Amino acid sequence: MxxxxxxxxxxxxxxxxxxxxxxxxxxxxxxxxxxxxxxGVEESGWVDLVKGIxxxxxxxxxxxxxxxxxxxxxQVHSGAKQYLEARCDVIIALGGGSAxxxxxxxxIIAGNGGQIRDYEGANRxxxxxxxxxxxxxTAGSSSDISQFCIITDVEREVKMSIISRSLVPNISxxxxxxxxxxxxxxxxxxxxxxxxxxVESYVSKLASPFTEMQALKAIELIIxxxxxxxxxxxxxxxxxxxxxxxxxxxSFSNAGLGSLHALAHSLGGxxxxxxxxxxxxxxxxxxxxxxxxxxxxxxxxxxxxxGSHICSTKEAAVLGIDCLEKLFVELGINTRLRDLVxxxxxxxxxxxxxxxxxxxxxxxRPATWEDLMTICEEAW
Amino acid sequence: MxxxxxxxxxxxxxxxxxxxxxxxxxxxxxxxxxxxxxxGVEESGWVDLVKGIxxxxxxxxxxxxxxxxxxxxxQVHSGAKQYLEARCDVIIALGGGSAxxxxxxxxIIAGNGGQIRDYEGANRxxxxxxxxxxxxxTAGSSSDISQFCIITDVEREVKMSIISRSLVPNISxxxxxxxxxxxxxxxxxxxxxxxxxxVESYVSKLASPFTEMQALKAIELIIxxxxxxxxxxxxxxxxxxxxxxxxxxxSFSNAGLGSLHALAHSLGGxxxxxxxxxxxxxxxxxxxxxxxxxxxxxxxxxxxxxGSHICSTKEAAVLGIDCLEKLFVELGINTRLRDLVxxxxxxxxxxxxxxxxxxxxxxxRPATWEDLMTICEEAW
Numbered sequence: 001m002x003x004x005x006x007x008x009x010x011x012x013x014x015x016x017x018x019x020x021x022x023x024x025x026x027x028x029x030x031x032x033x034x035x036x037x038x039x040g041v042e043e044s045g046w047v048d049l050v051k052g053i054x055x056x057x058x059x060x061x062x063x064x065x066x067x068x069x070x071x072x073x074x075q076v077h078s079g080a081k082q083y084l085e086a087r088c089d090v091i092i093a094l095g096g097g098s099a100x101x102x103x104x105x106x107x108i109i110a111g112n113g114g115q116i117r118d119y120e121g122a123n124r125x126x127x128x129x130x131x132x133x134x135x136x137x138t139a140g141s142s143s144d145i146s147q148f149c150i151i152t153d154v155e156r157e158v159k160m161s162i163i164s165r166s167l168v169p170n171i172s173x174x175x176x177x178x179x180x181x182x183x184x185x186x187x188x189x190x191x192x193x194x195x196x197x198x199v200e201s202y203v204s205k206l207a208s209p210f211t212e213m214q215a216l217k218a219i220e221l222i223i224x225x226x227x228x229x230x231x232x233x234x235x236x237x238x239x240x241x242x243x244x245x246x247x248x249x250x251s252f253s254n255a256g257l258g259s260l261h262a263l264a265h266s267l268g269g270x271x272x273x274x275x276x277x278x279x280x281x282x283x284x285x286x287x288x289x290x291x292x293x294x295x296x297x298x299x300x301x302x303x304x305x306x307g308s309h310i311c312s313t314k315e316a317a318v319l320g321i322d323c324l325e326k327l328f329v330e331l332g333i334n335t336r337l338r339d340l341v342x343x344x345x346x347x348x349x350x351x352x353x354x355x356x357x358x359x360x361x362x363x364x365r366p367a368t369w370e371d372l373m374t375i376c377e378e379a380w
Numbered sequence: 381m382x383x384x385x386x387x388x389x390x391x392x393x394x395x396x397x398x399x400x401x402x403x404x405x406x407x408x409x410x411x412x413x414x415x416x417x418x419x420g421v422e423e424s425g426w427v428d429l430v431k432g433i434x435x436x437x438x439x440x441x442x443x444x445x446x447x448x449x450x451x452x453x454x455q456v457h458s459g460a461k462q463y464l465e466a467r468c469d470v471i472i473a474l475g476g477g478s479a480x481x482x483x484x485x486x487x488i489i490a491g492n493g494g495q496i497r498d499y500e501g502a503n504r505x506x507x508x509x510x511x512x513x514x515x516x517x518t519a520g521s522s523s524d525i526s527q528f529c530i531i532t533d534v535e536r537e538v539k540m541s542i543i544s545r546s547l548v549p550n551i552s553x554x555x556x557x558x559x560x561x562x563x564x565x566x567x568x569x570x571x572x573x574x575x576x577x578x579v580e581s582y583v584s585k586l587a588s589p590f591t592e593m594q595a596l597k598a599i600e601l602i603i604x605x606x607x608x609x610x611x612x613x614x615x616x617x618x619x620x621x622x623x624x625x626x627x628x629x630x631s632f633s634n635a636g637l638g639s640l641h642a643l644a645h646s647l648g649g650x651x652x653x654x655x656x657x658x659x660x661x662x663x664x665x666x667x668x669x670x671x672x673x674x675x676x677x678x679x680x681x682x683x684x685x686x687g688s689h690i691c692s693t694k695e696a697a698v699l700g701i702d703c704l705e706k707l708f709v710e711l712g713i714n715t716r717l718r719d720l721v722x723x724x725x726x727x728x729x730x731x732x733x734x735x736x737x738x739x740x741x742x743x744x745r746p747a748t749w750e751d752l753m754t755i756c757e758e759a760w
Contacts, residue, residue: 003394010545013588014383165390208393209623213597217589243589 004208006254007165008145009134009172011246015239018135018175021050021092022057028131028170030090032060034083036103037094038067041137044181050094050135062086067095067102070152070159070268070275073116076105083110083130091132096190097141097150097275100134104149104167107132117153120160122358125167132169137178139229139241140190140276142197142249144172152269159269161261161358168253174246176239179229187230187241188331189276194245195222196279199287199301200260201252203294204362211255218248219304223327230331256362259354260286263372266353273340280328281337285375287321293365337379347376384588386634387545388525389514389552391626395619398515398555401430401472402437408511408550410470412440414463416483417474418447421517424561430474430515442466447475447482450532450539450648450655453496456485463490463510471512476570477521477530477655480514484529484547487512497533500540502738505547512549517558519609519621520570520656522577522629524552532649539649541641541738548633554626556619559609567610567621568711569656574625575602576659579667579681580640581632583674584742591635598628599684603707610711636742639734640666643752646733653720660708661717665755667701673745717759727756 012020025033033054037047042065054061064082066075083091083106091110093103105116107129112119119125134144143149149162179187195218201207202215221244228237263286264278291298299313302320305327311319328335341347351372354360360367367375392400405413413434417427422445434441444462446455463471463486471490473483485496487509492499499505514524523529529542559567575598581587582595601624608617643666644658671678679693682700685707691699708715721727731752734740740747747755 003392003397003400006388006391006393008386008388011386011590012383013386013590017383020383209597210391210393210626213593213627217593246590247593 004206004210004254006208006210007147007168008250008253009169011172011174013174013242013246015175015177015235017173018049018178019053021053021133021135021173022059024133024171024173025054025059025090025092026057028090028133030059030131032062032086032088034064034086034088034091034106035061035094036064036067036079036091036099036106038065038099041095041099044137046094046137046178046181050092062088067099069098070272071098071102071105072152072154074154075102076109076116076151079106080109089130091130092135093132094135094137096136096138097143100136100141100143101149101151103132103134104143105151108149108162116151117160119162122163124162125164129166133171133173134169135173135175135178138182138186138190139176139179139238139245140193142194142245142252144169144174145246145249146253148253150265157269158353159265161265163358174242176235176242179238179242180233180235184230187233188226188333189274190245191222191226191229191241192279193276194218194241194248196260196283197248197252197257198222199283200258201248201255202301203290203297203364204255204258205364206362207255211251214247215251216300216304218244218251219301221247223305227331257359258286258290258363259360259367259372262354262357262360262363263350265357265359266350267340269353270346270350271341277334277340280333280335281340281379282375284321284325285379289367289371289375290363290365291317337376344380347373351376384586384590386588386590387527387548388630388633389549391552391554393554393622393626395555395557395615397553398429398558399433401433401513401515401553402439404513404551404553405434405439405470405472406437408470408513410439410511412442412466412468414444414466414468414471414486415441415474416444416447416459416471416479416486418445418479421475421479424517426474426517426558426561430472442468447479449478450652451478451482451485452532452534454534455482456489456496456531459486460489469510471510472515473512474515474517476516476518477523480516480521480523481529481531483512483514484523485531488529488542496531497540499542502543505544509546513551513553514549515553515555515558518562518566518570519559519618519625520573522574522625522632524549524554525626525629526633528633530645537649538733539645541645543738554622556615556622559618559622560613560615564610567613568606568713569654570625571602571606571609571621572659573656574598574621574628576640576663577628577632577637578602579663580638581628581635582681583670583677583744584635584638585744586742587635591631594627595631596680596684598624598631599681601627603685607711637739638666638670638743639740639747639752642734642737642740642743643730643756645737645739646730647720649733650726650730651721657714657720660713660715661720661759662755664701664705665758669747669751669755670743670745671697717756724760727753731756
């Protein structure tokens with residue numbers, strides 16, 4: 001095996017773990033906190049809870065909520081300006097991938113200056129970021145675990161993948177209780193994002209034994225828990241989804257992703273689609289495309305998804321993809337690309353842009369933009 | 381689930397990963413390195429290699445090799461004095477648990493002052509340690525992963541368990557190539573130590589889903605690879621043992637251990653026995669004692685060890701313990717306590733001391749010193 005790296009933040013996991021926030025903030029030296037969240041999380045009441053915890057512990061706090069789905073470069077720049085002007089010393093974010101990635105972007109600029117587009121790609125951040133504590137309110141993006149930060153360059157219509165060890169926060173506080181205020185639809189979109197992280201990183205060119213065990217465990221937990229989590233908001237199932245998302249995060253952060261995420265990023269940048277809704281549309285087709293390059297691994301995934309152990313590896317792989325498609329239909333999720341992309345003519349731009357995304361590099365089977373077009377045509 | 385913590389160092393894993401040492405040292409700010417190893421590792425040639433890498437990268441280095449099996453308090457104090465006098469800024473250790481724990485002890489005193497016995501127990505280290513990079517030369521102790529440091533208080537004849545988040549090094553560089561110069565006997569002692577870490581942490585009171593998946597994977601890999609690793613020094617098998625030891629380290633560092641390790645520490649402190657040789661003697665009996673408190677988990681362990689899936693959970697658990705005993709006999713390892721303890725009268729002292737060890741607290745079944753005596757009698 002060639003050298004492989006495995007890095008994760010310190011994790012505090014469990015119902016009620018959010019109550020450890022103040023001691024965590026003090027551990028990383030916080031005196032004046034820059035707190036990032038968004039209006040959706042505000043409505044759930046969790047933002048007020050965090051503010052209350054910080055206040056009760058005499059921790060000053062500047063609140064920032066200019067956060068979008070597919071967060072924009074200008075939001076990151078404006079946040080960094082406010083962080084520096086207020087002389088904050090620690091960043092805390094509470095939310096899904098959008099709030100956490102906005103916080104990471106703010107940290108990049110606050111610590112390194114320049115424009116966020118200067119850091120697009122892998123390992124381009126040279127100076128340290130402020131200490132960060134991330135608190136996910138969804139079980140999906142795992143930005144709280146990962147070295148990834150995805151920010152939209154509005155002018156170029158590109159969702160940039162920024163990947164660096166320094167984007168792993170100091171501490172991730174994962175409290176599954178936060179999920180009970182999520183809508184069915186958001187639980188599904190996040191859960192399928194976590195599933196896509198697990199599947200893509202398991203077959204990634206950079207997968208290692210340390211990431212593989214996390215990825216397989218994540219797939220198993222998501223398949224067994226996504227329905228009760230979404231339909232009944234069952235706390236036990238939500239907890240299992242949190243564990244799954246965290247495991248998938250440990251996997252993809254260290255193994256990378258693949259062409260599905262490259263496409264999801266370019267599609268999000270051009271059509272401003274919610275990230276999680278791209279996967280039910282494209283995941284099965286990307287798996288079919290990758291199958292010849294990783295039959296053994298796809299067979300293992302297929303056995304977990306289908307629960308069947310009697311067929312051959314190749315048959316298990318195919319059966320797994322079919323079962324996944326059935327699951328998406330059962331959950332009532334859109335699976336056709338035509339419902340996400342307003343005009344078919346943009347497909348070429350989407351595919352060409354995807355081939356420049358850092359995630360595309362670790363796909364197990366090389367793919368030209370024309371190959372990606374074929375995948376999109378199949379999913380249309 | 382109540383809150384659980386999961387913390388590990390940044391890991392660089394793989395054959396040849398030792399060549400990344402200089403860049404790692406620079407990343408943590410090294411200018412003058414305190415390098416800890418021992419005469420056994422010197423003979424293998426790896427100490428000279430590390431010195432060469434540091435020299436080639438203009439990194440100054442003070443070398444310290446006053447390291448014993450069951451490292452002593454006075455060695456830690458003398459190392460800390462040398463570290464401070466030489467104004468070093470980073471600690472690097474290369475070796476097994478003894479060299480790495482000596483390095484951690486030196487770091488504790490260098491950063492916090494006082495005597496090493498002041499820090500015995502859990503969470504008693506209040507100030508930061510110097511940055512640490514640990515390079516294991518055995519696949520067993522996983523001190524390079526863990527928050528544990530075991531130092532012998534010579535006066536009291538106690539192997540002290542010191543446990544703290546700050547004992548997790550910044551970076552662990554795990555290069556399986558380093559194992560090829562190990563003797564058969566050391567590969568076995570280390571491998572069985574890793575197996576004991578996995579088994580004890582899997583059934584520990586503090587086990588979490590994050591530690592459990594690591595522990596089970598470790599058990600599977602050790603059972604499948606310990607023979608070819610020890611008999612043939614097969615590089616592939618040694619690599620798998622390294623992965624297993626690392627996974628077991630992630631597990632026990634965060635879940636804790638149990639009464640086996642409590643006994644192994646007290647036995648090591650009183651009789652100066654090599655740590656790894658205690659487990660073949662006591663592991664099966666401790667598993668039998670714990671069985672009523674964790675039948676389900678012991679059944680899973682038993683299924684992995686025995687490879688049998690047809691019997692009941694309880695039967696699988698018992699079968700697993702029997703298979704383990706057979707394995708130790710096949711490997712030609714001593715399994716009787718009388719061959720480790722010169723005088724049977726010391727057993728009481730060993731058992732009483734064990735009940736004060738921090739590892740004893742997380743054993744799944746409570747045990748008085750009299751219970752431990754019964755275990756020792758069975759193993760005599």
